[in-house]
Amino acid sequence: MRWFQNATTPADRLPAQVFALMRYTDAMSQGSQNKRCDLAIIGGGASGLTAAIAAGRRGRRVVVCEKMPRPGLKLLASGGGRCNVTNTLPAEAFMERFGPEGRFMGPALAELGGEKLRRFLRELGIETVVDDGLRVWPATRRSETVLSGLLAEAKRLGVRLMLGCEVRSALFAEGCFQLACKAGTIAAEKLILATGGLTYPRLGATGDGYRFAAAFGHSVKPCCPAGVPLLTREDWPGRCKAFTIGKALVRIAVGGQKKRVFNGDVIFTEHGVAGPVILDLSREIPPLLARHGTVPLQLNLCRGRDREDWQAILKGWRHGAVRERLAEHFPPPLAEVLCELAGTAGTAARALGGEPAERLIGLLVETPLTVVGTAGYDQAFITRGGVSLKEVDPDTLESRLCPGLYLCGELLDLDGPCGGFNLQWAFASGYLAGLGR
Incomplete structure (x- = not known):
C-alpha cells in the first residue's frame, strides 16, 4: 500500500474510514485483463463518483477508470481542503452567475441542485452547514468527509473503481464503447467522460477528456485558466x-x-x-x-x-x-x-x-x-472553455453526435465564480449523466 504517498493529504492525517476505503479501491484495481460493463466512467473525481452512484443505484454494472493512484484528488483540494459543496442561491440566481449559457444546467440542478444535493449527501452520512448565509460546507469542514461518503456508497453499490488506470484511447466499435488501458480493454454499453479540465495539473489534469471528446466528433472551445490570481x-x-x-x-x-x-x-x-x-x-x-x-x-x-x-x-x-x-x-x-x-x-x-x-x-x-x-492552471480552480454545449443535450447530458456518450462537469464549456458554484455543477451534472436517460 504505497500508492497514497505524495498526495495532498498525508495518509497519517486521513480518517480511518477513508484509509479503509482506499484499501478497498486499491484492491478493486486488480483483476482481469478484459472487462465488460454497462457503464464506463473516465474520471474518479466528484462528477465521476456521483455519476457512478446514480448508475449503481439503478442496478447497472459500473467501472470507473481513474488514472491517478488515488481518487478525488481535486475534490480533496477544493475549498482549501474544506470543500464548499454548493450554496444557497435559488436555481435561477445560481444559473445567472454562469452567464448566458447558465440555463444549460437547469435539468441537472432540477435533479441534484441545492437542497437536493444536501439531502443526497446526508444520505451518505455527510451533514452540511451554512456559516455565512450562502456557502454550504460539510459540517466537519473537511473534504475527506465528502470523498469518504462517496467512496462508501460506491463500494456498497458494487462500483468497480480502477486506480492507476490511464485510458489511452476510447472508441465505439462492434456495438460498444471500447477503452484501451494498460490493464486491458474495457467494453461498455455507455460511456461518461468526467475527466475534468486543465486545472491542478499536479493532481493529474492533462486535458485527456478534450482529446476523447474530439475523437467522438465534438468541437472543443479554446480553454484558459479561470478563478486564478x-x-x-x-x-x-x-x-x-x-x-x-x-x-x-x-x-x-x-x-x-x-x-x-x-x-x-x-x-x-x-x-x-x-x-x-x-x-x-x-x-x-x-x-x-x-x-x-x-x-x-x-x-x-x-x-x-x-x-x-x-x-x-x-x-x-x-x-x-x-x-x-x-x-x-x-x-x-x-x-x-x-x-x-x-x-x-x-x-x-x-x-x-x-x-x-x-x-x-x-x-x-x-x-x-x-x-x-x-498565474496559470497551477493556481486556477476552474477551466474556462471546453466541449461545446450545442453538441450536448442538456436534459440528459448525452452527446448529440454519439448516442450512449455522456459528458459532465468541468469538461463542458461552462464555468462559474468561486463559492460552491463549480462543485455544485460537478455533482449535479455527474448525477444527471449517471442516470443514463
Whole structure:
C-alpha cells in the first residue's frame, strides 16, 4: 500500500474510514485483463463518483477508470481542503452567475441542485452547514468527509473503481464503447467522460477528456485558466504581500471603456493580486489579454468611498504626515505606496491641498493596476472553455453526435465564480449523466 504517498493529504492525517476505503479501491484495481460493463466512467473525481452512484443505484454494472493512484484528488483540494459543496442561491440566481449559457444546467440542478444535493449527501452520512448565509460546507469542514461518503456508497453499490488506470484511447466499435488501458480493454454499453479540465495539473489534469471528446466528433472551445490570481506590470503589490483589503471595488477598464464592477476582498501577492473578487473577474481576463496584450484594472480599496468622502476626510487632517493618516485607513505598506504614487510621501497632512490632494484622492478612488498575465492552471480552480454545449443535450447530458456518450462537469464549456458554484455543477451534472436517460 504505497500508492497514497505524495498526495495532498498525508495518509497519517486521513480518517480511518477513508484509509479503509482506499484499501478497498486499491484492491478493486486488480483483476482481469478484459472487462465488460454497462457503464464506463473516465474520471474518479466528484462528477465521476456521483455519476457512478446514480448508475449503481439503478442496478447497472459500473467501472470507473481513474488514472491517478488515488481518487478525488481535486475534490480533496477544493475549498482549501474544506470543500464548499454548493450554496444557497435559488436555481435561477445560481444559473445567472454562469452567464448566458447558465440555463444549460437547469435539468441537472432540477435533479441534484441545492437542497437536493444536501439531502443526497446526508444520505451518505455527510451533514452540511451554512456559516455565512450562502456557502454550504460539510459540517466537519473537511473534504475527506465528502470523498469518504462517496467512496462508501460506491463500494456498497458494487462500483468497480480502477486506480492507476490511464485510458489511452476510447472508441465505439462492434456495438460498444471500447477503452484501451494498460490493464486491458474495457467494453461498455455507455460511456461518461468526467475527466475534468486543465486545472491542478499536479493532481493529474492533462486535458485527456478534450482529446476523447474530439475523437467522438465534438468541437472543443479554446480553454484558459479561470478563478486564478493575476500578474501585474507594477511591482508594488509585492511590497503589500499577504495584506487583504476587504470589500474592494474592482473594475476592468479596456479601450477607455469601464466594464461592470466586481465587489469583494483583494489579497496582494508577490507578483500581483488574488482574493475572491480577483478570482471571479479573472474569468474575463485571458481573452482580453489575447486581444489587447495588457488589461487595465481600477481598484477602489476604501470600501467604495468616493471623491467627496475623501475630500471631507482630508479636510479633517491636522497633525502628522499624510502617510501616517492614510495608515489609519490602509495597511502601512499600502499607505506608503499610495503616497509615493501620488508624490505626497514627505508631505505633512495639514499642508496637503490643491493638485497634490486631488492627485491623491484620484488614486484612492481609482488605484490603477495593469494585468500582464495570470498565474496559470497551477493556481486556477476552474477551466474556462471546453466541449461545446450545442453538441450536448442538456436534459440528459448525452452527446448529440454519439448516442450512449455522456459528458459532465468541468469538461463542458461552462464555468462559474468561486463559492460552491463549480462543485455544485460537478455533482449535479455527474448525477444527471449517471442516470443514463
